[in-house]
Amino acid sequence: MAGVRLENVTKRYGQKTAVKNLSLTCKEGEFFSIVGPTGAGKTTILSMIAGIEELTSGKIFFNDYEVSRLPPQERNVSMAFESYNLYPHFKVYDNIAFPLRAPRWNLKLSKQDERRRVEQIAGFLGIEELLDRLPQHLSGGQKQRVSLARALVRQPEVYLLDEPIAHLDARLKFSTQTLLKEFASKYRSTIIYVTHDYREALGLSDRIAILRKGEIEQESTPEELYNHPVTDYVGSLLGEPPMNLIDGVMISKENQTYFEVHDGALIRIEDNLVDAMKNTARQENGRVVTRLGIRVEDIRLNRQKLSDNSIQLPVYAIVQEAESSIVTFELKESFLHVRTRSDKGLCDYRLSEMLWLEFDQSRMFFYQNTVDLSKV
Amino acid sequence: MSTIDVHNVWKIYPRGNVIGVKDLSFNCRDKEFLAILGPSGGGKSSTLRMLAGLEEISKGEIQFDGVIVNKMGPAERNIALAFESYALYQRLSVYENIAFPLRARKLKDVEVDHKVMSIAKLLDLTSILNKYPPELAGGHQQRVSLARAFVRKPNVTLLDEPISHMDQRVRAQLRARIRHLHDDLGLTTVYVTHDQAEAISLADRIAIINQAELQQIGTIEEIWNQPANRFVAYFVGEPAMNFILGELVDQQHVAVAAAQDKRVFEFKGQLKTKPAESAVTIGVRPQQIKVSRTEPSTTAVAATVKIVEFQGETTVLTVTLADRAKSDVKVVVSSGEKIGTGNNVWLHFAPDIIHLFDGETPVLQRQIG
Numbered sequence: 001m002a003g004v005r006l007e008n009v010t011k012r013y014g015q016k017t018a019v020k021n022l023s024l025t026c027k028e029g030e031f032f033s034i035v036g037p038t039g040a041g042k043t044t045i046l047s048m049i050a051g052i053e054e055l056t057s058g059k060i061f062f063n064d065y066e067v068s069r070l071p072p073q074e075r076n077v078s079m080a081f082e083s084y085n086l087y088p089h090f091k092v093y094d095n096i097a098f099p100l101r102a103p104r105w106n107l108k109l110s111k112q113d114e115r116r117r118v119e120q121i122a123g124f125l126g127i128e129e130l131l132d133r134l135p136q137h138l139s140g141g142q143k144q145r146v147s148l149a150r151a152l153v154r155q156p157e158v159y160l161l162d163e164p165i166a167h168l169d170a171r172l173k174f175s176t177q178t179l180l181k182e183f184a185s186k187y188r189s190t191i192i193y194v195t196h197d198y199r200e201a202l203g204l205s206d207r208i209a210i211l212r213k214g215e216i217e218q219e220s221t222p223e224e225l226y227n228h229p230v231t232d233y234v235g236s237l238l239g240e241p242p243m244n245l246i247d248g249v250m251i252s253k254e255n256q257t258y259f260e261v262h263d264g265a266l267i268r269i270e271d272n273l274v275d276a277m278k279n280t281a282r283q284e285n286g287r288v289v290t291r292l293g294i295r296v297e298d299i300r301l302n303r304q305k306l307s308d309n310s311i312q313l314p315v316y317a318i319v320q321e322a323e324s325s326i327v328t329f330e331l332k333e334s335f336l337h338v339r340t341r342s343d344k345g346l347c348d349y350r351l352s353e354m355l356w357l358e359f360d361q362s363r364m365f366f367y368q369n370t371v372d373l374s375k376v
Numbered sequence: 377m378s379t380i381d382v383h384n385v386w387k388i389y390p391r392g393n394v395i396g397v398k399d400l401s402f403n404c405r406d407k408e409f410l411a412i413l414g415p416s417g418g419g420k421s422s423t424l425r426m427l428a429g430l431e432e433i434s435k436g437e438i439q440f441d442g443v444i445v446n447k448m449g450p451a452e453r454n455i456a457l458a459f460e461s462y463a464l465y466q467r468l469s470v471y472e473n474i475a476f477p478l479r480a481r482k483l484k485d486v487e488v489d490h491k492v493m494s495i496a497k498l499l500d501l502t503s504i505l506n507k508y509p510p511e512l513a514g515g516h517q518q519r520v521s522l523a524r525a526f527v528r529k530p531n532v533t534l535l536d537e538p539i540s541h542m543d544q545r546v547r548a549q550l551r552a553r554i555r556h557l558h559d560d561l562g563l564t565t566v567y568v569t570h571d572q573a574e575a576i577s578l579a580d581r582i583a584i585i586n587q588a589e590l591q592q593i594g595t596i597e598e599i600w601n602q603p604a605n606r607f608v609a610y611f612v613g614e615p616a617m618n619f620i621l622g623e624l625v626d627q628q629h630v631a632v633a634a635a636q637d638k639r640v641f642e643f644k645g646q647l648k649t650k651p652a653e654s655a656v657t658i659g660v661r662p663q664q665i666k667v668s669r670t671e672p673s674t675t676a677v678a679a680t681v682k683i684v685e686f687q688g689e690t691t692v693l694t695v696t697l698a699d700r701a702k703s704d705v706k707v708v709v710s711s712g713e714k715i716g717t718g719n720n721v722w723l724h725f726a727p728d729i730i731h732l733f734d735g736e737t738p739v740l741q742r743q744i745g
Binding site: 037169170171174177178181182185198199202203204222223226236238239240241242295297316317318319320321322323326328335337339351375 | 500543544547548551553556571576578596611683685686687688692
């Protein structure tokens with residue numbers, strides 16, 4: 001296994017810059033995810049590491065060995081594509097065995113050893129019953145697991161996995177995700193993993209790079225990304241529901257600073273947060289506006305007022321989760337979601353009931369506005 | 377008043393004599409939000425299509441407000457439909473898309489305008505009424521599709537997976553909007569989905585359909601606490617319920633065969649039947665298991681942490697039990713607890729979280745509350 005390092009990598013297609021002066025390091029044995037929406041440049045990065053796409057500029061290293069100009073077959077990588085790319089005339093068994101037979105790797109496995117390896121990985125991913133079938137007789141989810149098995153059957157220097165479980169149904173997706181994590185930790189594999197699904201990335205990764213328009217917005221551990229998103233963009237990507245983002249007016253009176261969440265509903269801001277507020281503030285129609293980020297679990301609901309950090313709003317809607325509820329409030333420019341846990345089943349709040357919301361000051365963030373908040 | 381009664385309904389597809397829906401009976405009460413939940417191919421879409429009048433009922437009857445609607449077409453049933461694919465008219469403005477069902481009923485322009493404007497206001501569409509669908513993002517298109525469904529007061533609103541493919545930010549907002557509209561307009565809503573989280577989040581009651589048959593209908597608490605069979609127990613909840621081999625000790629205790637000894641747990645509830653050989657499957661939900669780093673009592677079972685999956689507020693642990701079968705068990709813990717791969721932990725099953733199954737059948741009548 002090898003570590004992978006990208007140094008100032010740029011990829012342009014004509015006038016369009018898909019990847020912009022990007023540097024990242026995935027250490028040996030690390031599970032590293034690249035997360036972002038469609039078109040952010042995720043697959044382009046993976047293709048450049050594999051050698052399928054040429055770099056416009058910059059360098060790629062496996063350990064200390066530069067591979068930037070090597071053709072794909074000279075780079076010891078295994079790739080799973082979102083589009084499966086199975087050989088239609090080969091049975092599932094031969095599709096999975098294919099990388100073991102490639103002359104380039106000179107494995108020269110005996111028939112028995114080959115069968116053992118193929119059956120082992122197929123059994124691990126729960127597709128051992130499909131080995132004699134042709135790809136055309138498989139569902140999308142089955143094809144995807146075959147494609148993943150083919151990528152994992154051989155040990156390369158680095159695994160490159162592009163949305164490898166995106167097409168599985170929910171239950172199978174979660175269980176396959178757990179299997180992938182087991183595989184990664186058992187073999188201490190270097191894995192670079194591309195996904196648009198933040199849940200997969202949080203669960204699987206040692207570290208994650210959040211990609212936005214060809215650039216890295218934040219690169220960190222899952223815990224750090226979740227607990228300290230550096231921009232509103234990162235906050236808005238992670239969490240179910242994601243972080244609340246609220247644009248509000250900054251108000252100073254009698255040596256105190258307040259944030260207006262909604263028409264006249266103010267929360268008092270503790271002194272240590274005032275600088276962060278000022279640094280992110282902007283002028284808008286003669287008022288000083290900033291953007292508050294707070295997670296759904298960091299607001300407490302109550303029928304009584306609890307503190308100065310509280311405001312009162314009417315309930316817009318209540319939806320349940322297995323052991324909690326999400327209570328939604330409507331603000332002028334966004335919705336505000338709050339997760340509430342009650343000891344016994346359902347929360348008994350009612351539509352339009354006025355509730356107090358208490359904001360946890362230690363879990364509040366202020367951001368410059370870089371994402372569109374318009375309500376959906 | 378809008379109620380739905382489904383009586384012994386069958387859907388038999390003549391080609392190949394395939395049974396799509398088998399002897400299905402359930403009801404949806406006035407102003408209720410009912411979810412029909414199940415895996416794809418299980419019969420839920422056939423059910424929806426029969427409710428909508430898009431498909432013939434082979435046997436049995438469906439009543440809306442006590443009136444048999446078997447022979448009525450979709451228009452006569454006064455239903456509103458919204459599908460996963462928005463099916464908006466691309467060449468009509470948002471306004472005209474929403475107005476379409478009203479114009480089809482030949483309402484006067486003033487009436488049309490009044491209704492369109494009021495639903496547009498409710499769904500925050502006022503500013504985009506002059507735009508065309510291709511100009512809109514997916515979330516907005518879905519909102520227009522919902523507005524079109526809700527613009528005339530239908531007897532019944534049928535929604536087919538309208539938000540399951542959206543990203544999580546949009547999904548959270550649309551869930552809130554749909555539930556708000558339902559409550560605010562006093563609608564009777566049937567929502568079809570394969571996504572158990574979606575069903576739980578929106579519905580007052582859930583009807584679970586699998587292999588053409590109704591498995592269970594009930595509130596979320598009923599389904600969560602007293603699943604009718606092992607399929608339901610496994611299908612609802614994420615991560616899914618764990619199943620561990622055990623054996624009955626007496627009317628109040630069950631044991632897990634641990635490596636060295638037996639670990640005996642008390643359970644709450646009434647045994648319905650005693651399985652032969654007293655071998656039972658213990659069901660425990662990952663969200664309800666307590667984990668400690670030190671052995672809390674003799675009624676805890678030792679385990680080793682195999683995989684740790686951070687999910688934000690919570691973390692999912694996969695642990696290997698020190699039982700004879702070396703079962704893998706999933707546990708949801710708060711992310712604040714620092715537990716890592718390879719750690720030794722103890723799992724505590726409280727008496728009121730234990731489910732017992734004999735094969736597919738639950739054998740414990742649990743006490744709820």
